[in-house]
Amino acid sequence: MKGKDQLWKLFTSTLFLSAFTFGGGYVIITLMKKKFVDELHWIDEDEMLDLVAIAQSAPGAIAVNGAIVIGYKLAGMIGMFITVIATILPPFIIISFISVCYSTLKDNIIIALLLEGMQVGVAVVIVNVVLGMGKDVIEKKERLGIIIMIIAFILAYFFHVNVIFIILACITLGIVKSAFHLRRHL
Amino acid sequence: MIYLQLFLSFLKIGLFSFGGGYATLPLIQTEIVTNNAWLSMSEFMDLITISQMTPGPIAINSATFVGIKIAGPLGAIVATLGCILPSCIIVSLLAYFYLKYRKLSTIQDILWTLRPAVVAMIASAGVGILLTAFFGSETSISISSFKLEMAVIFIFGFVVLKKFKCDPVFVMLLCGVCHVGLYYGMQLI
Numbered sequence: 001m002k003g004k005d006q007l008w009k010l011f012t013s014t015l016f017l018s019a020f021t022f023g024g025g026y027v028i029i030t031l032m033k034k035k036f037v038d039e040l041h042w043i044d045e046d047e048m049l050d051l052v053a054i055a056q057s058a059p060g061a062i063a064v065n066g067a068i069v070i071g072y073k074l075a076g077m078i079g080m081f082i083t084v085i086a087t088i089l090p091p092f093i094i095i096s097f098i099s100v101c102y103s104t105l106k107d108n109i110i111i112a113l114l115l116e117g118m119q120v121g122v123a124v125v126i127v128n129v130v131l132g133m134g135k136d137v138i139e140k141k142e143r144l145g146i147i148i149m150i151i152a153f154i155l156a157y158f159f160h161v162n163v164i165f166i167i168l169a170c171i172t173l174g175i176v177k178s179a180f181h182l183r184r185h186l
Numbered sequence: 187m188i189y190l191q192l193f194l195s196f197l198k199i200g201l202f203s204f205g206g207g208y209a210t211l212p213l214i215q216t217e218i219v220t221n222n223a224w225l226s227m228s229e230f231m232d233l234i235t236i237s238q239m240t241p242g243p244i245a246i247n248s249a250t251f252v253g254i255k256i257a258g259p260l261g262a263i264v265a266t267l268g269c270i271l272p273s274c275i276i277v278s279l280l281a282y283f284y285l286k287y288r289k290l291s292t293i294q295d296i297l298w299t300l301r302p303a304v305v306a307m308i309a310s311a312g313v314g315i316l317l318t319a320f321f322g323s324e325t326s327i328s329i330s331s332f333k334l335e336m337a338v339i340f341i342f343g344f345v346v347l348k349k350f351k352c353d354p355v356f357v358m359l360l361c362g363v364c365h366v367g368l369y370y371g372m373q374l375i
Contacts, residue, residue: 053304094242099236129312
């Protein structure tokens with residue numbers, strides 16, 4: 001992917017997502033998945049999950065890391081540069097603006113209601129995407145995958161285990177699994 | 187020199203904030219309130235509120251907010267760059283190795299075990315967001331704090347998204363507008 005039109009599309013899509021994505025890194029990751037996997041078909045589903053895992057494994061904001069990894073995958077260093085700029089530009093402009101007129105905005109009831117309602121909208125989108133992805137894992141009918149998904153959910157949601165430890169545990173499990181495969185081949 | 191100090195402080199934040207979101211708050215607070223006294227504690231609380239009502243990661247928002255306050259627009263740019271530089275280097279390296287070696291069978295096995303976990307972690311964030319939307323916060327779940335209008339908007343939004351396959355951002359804005367409309371509609375009755 002190197003065409004000027006596609007790079008422009010990459011920039012505008014990322015800019016748009018970044019400007020309207022309230023509520024944390026996973027929300028923008030979910031929207032990127034909807035945009036780049038479901039709509040534009042630039043990345044396939046499994047690959048997207050790999051990219052999210054990479055974004056989570058590195059330090060820094062997940063939204064920025066997600067943008068970097070997607071940009072890099074689609075168009076190398078130029079792609080990364082484009083998606084990073086597109087991701088940080090909207091918050092940069094908005095915060096610069098708000099730092100000037102914060103007190104007026106804070107007490108405005110319509111803005112408060114709008115934001116609260118948009119949070120429900122965020123929930124709609126993320127539930128929709130999670131249901132789709134969860135269904136994919138279950139439909140593959142691989143027992144280990146389903147077990148990993150359930151245990152990881154319990155650890156992350158109920159026990160607030162840091163994502164880093166979950167990722168490290170999965171990597172270890174993957175290495176063990178691989179070692180078993182090799183032994184079977186010998 | 188203030189620009190260098192801003193750059194280095196936010197470089198530290200970018201480099202040591204694992205897990206994202208609220209996990210990074212203590213680190214940001216130590217760096218900008220305790221160590222450098224760039225913001226007072228109440229200004230820091232304002233910053234968190236602003237971050238909640240605007241798009242963008244909290245680390246980036248803090249970099250812009252603190253940078254502007256301490257050293258103007260150039261300060262904001264320097265702080266933001268410091269904040270994202272570690273990500274750019276580490277993530278692009280990981281992406282490079284991923285694209286190069288993903289065909290290896292060991293890497294295949296590792297990725298295979300990682301994928302369901304990634305789905306689970308996104309689901310975990312999703313449940314948190316859903317409960318916060320319905321009950322006001324994730325920790326105060328009871329029948330009395332259940333917001334019926336939110337559930338109505340949720341179902342409406344879900345149907346719109348499923349049926350018309352429209353842009354997710356449009357659904358979010360629509361839900362926001364619905365909430366404003368419901369509030370004023372209820373007042374009329």
